[in-house]
Amino acid sequence: MNRNNEELNQQDIKRLLDQSLTRIERPTLARLHHAREQALARHSNPCTDPVLVRAGHAIWQIFGTQYPVSRLLAAALLLVAILFSISAYWNQDAKLDSSDIDIAILTDDIPIHYFVD
Amino acid sequence: MSLNRLYPFQLSLCILLLIPAMAVAQAWTSLSPTQKEALAPLAAEWDTLQAEQRRRLVNLAKHYPKLNAAHKQRMHHRLNEWSKLTPRQRERAREKFQAFSKIPSETRNQVKEMIRQQEAAKGRVILTEAE
Numbered sequence: 001m002n003r004n005n006e007e008l009n010q011q012d013i014k015r016l017l018d019q020s021l022t023r024i025e026r027p028t029l030a031r032l033h034h035a036r037e038q039a040l041a042r043h044s045n046p047c048t049d050p051v052l053v054r055a056g057h058a059i060w061q062i063f064g065t066q067y068p069v070s071r072l073l074a075a076a077l078l079l080v081a082i083l084f085s086i087s088a089y090w091n092q093d094a095k096l097d098s099s100d101i102d103i104a105i106l107t108d109d110i111p112i113h114y115f116v117d
Numbered sequence: 118m119s120l121n122r123l124y125p126f127q128l129s130l131c132i133l134l135l136i137p138a139m140a141v142a143q144a145w146t147s148l149s150p151t152q153k154e155a156l157a158p159l160a161a162e163w164d165t166l167q168a169e170q171r172r173r174l175v176n177l178a179k180h181y182p183k184l185n186a187a188h189k190q191r192m193h194h195r196l197n198e199w200s201k202l203t204p205r206q207r208e209r210a211r212e213k214f215q216a217f218s219k220i221p222s223e224t225r226n227q228v229k230e231m232i233r234q235q236e237a238a239k240g241r242v243i244l245t246e247a248e
Contacts, residue, residue, distance in 0.1 A: 099176040101211045106177075106195045107188040108214070109229055111236070115210035115217075116202060 142168035143175060155181030158196040166200065174200070 024032075105112060145163040148156070155178035156163070163171070184192065202210070217225065 097176045103180040105214050106192045115213040
């Protein structure tokens with residue numbers, strides 16, 4: 001008797017679970033399916049990426065999936081930082097290039113010490 | 118690792134991290150033979166020079182192949198003295214030189230003649246372009 005009850009209960013549970021599965025909304029189902037695929041992919045392809053890629057991937061997963069706007073913002077900020085750094089580097093280089101004057105001083109008739117304080 | 122695994126975020130981060138590496142001072146051993154020839158008088162002290170000064174000197178070395186023999190010799194002769202100046206002194210020298218270049222050529226030649234006489238009195242000879 002007890003065993004029958006147990007079997008019935010198990011079947012009830014299965015039935016309930018199946019029913020609840022059909023009631024899950026399509027977007028939730030899609031997310032679960034996507035998460036399952038990702039988990040399987042990670043399982044079959046264990047951590048061959050460099051540390052930086054894994055770290056970036058983790059950040060992407062945390063912020064990218066939860067806050068899509070933050071993901072775009074982070075990418076935009078990074079791009080701005082890169083452009084700013086490149087611009088600063090080239091400006092600095094241009095500022096340092098006084099070689100036209102330097103070569104003229106070093107090869108002129110007048111010795112350097114006449115121009116030095 | 119396939120290329121589609123290289124996400125833009127990671128690539129951008131790598132580029133950003135590489136930018137400071139471009140600004141690192143060049144070691145003497147990394148200079149080209151032409152640069153080494155141009156900056157030869159500074160070979161011994163090169164690695165003690167500031168990064169900014171090295172970059173300026175590397176830029177300076179670009180002009181070396183275009184100089185005639187007399188100017189090459191003069192540049193070599195003056196490089197040590199030039200490198201020993203403080204950045205402020207070099208900046209002032211540039212300002213003075215530029216100001217001097219703007220005065221009329223007649224006045225400039227008179228000044229040069231005066232300097233030549235002073236140097237001759239001290240036993241030093243200044244070679245002119247013609248010589």
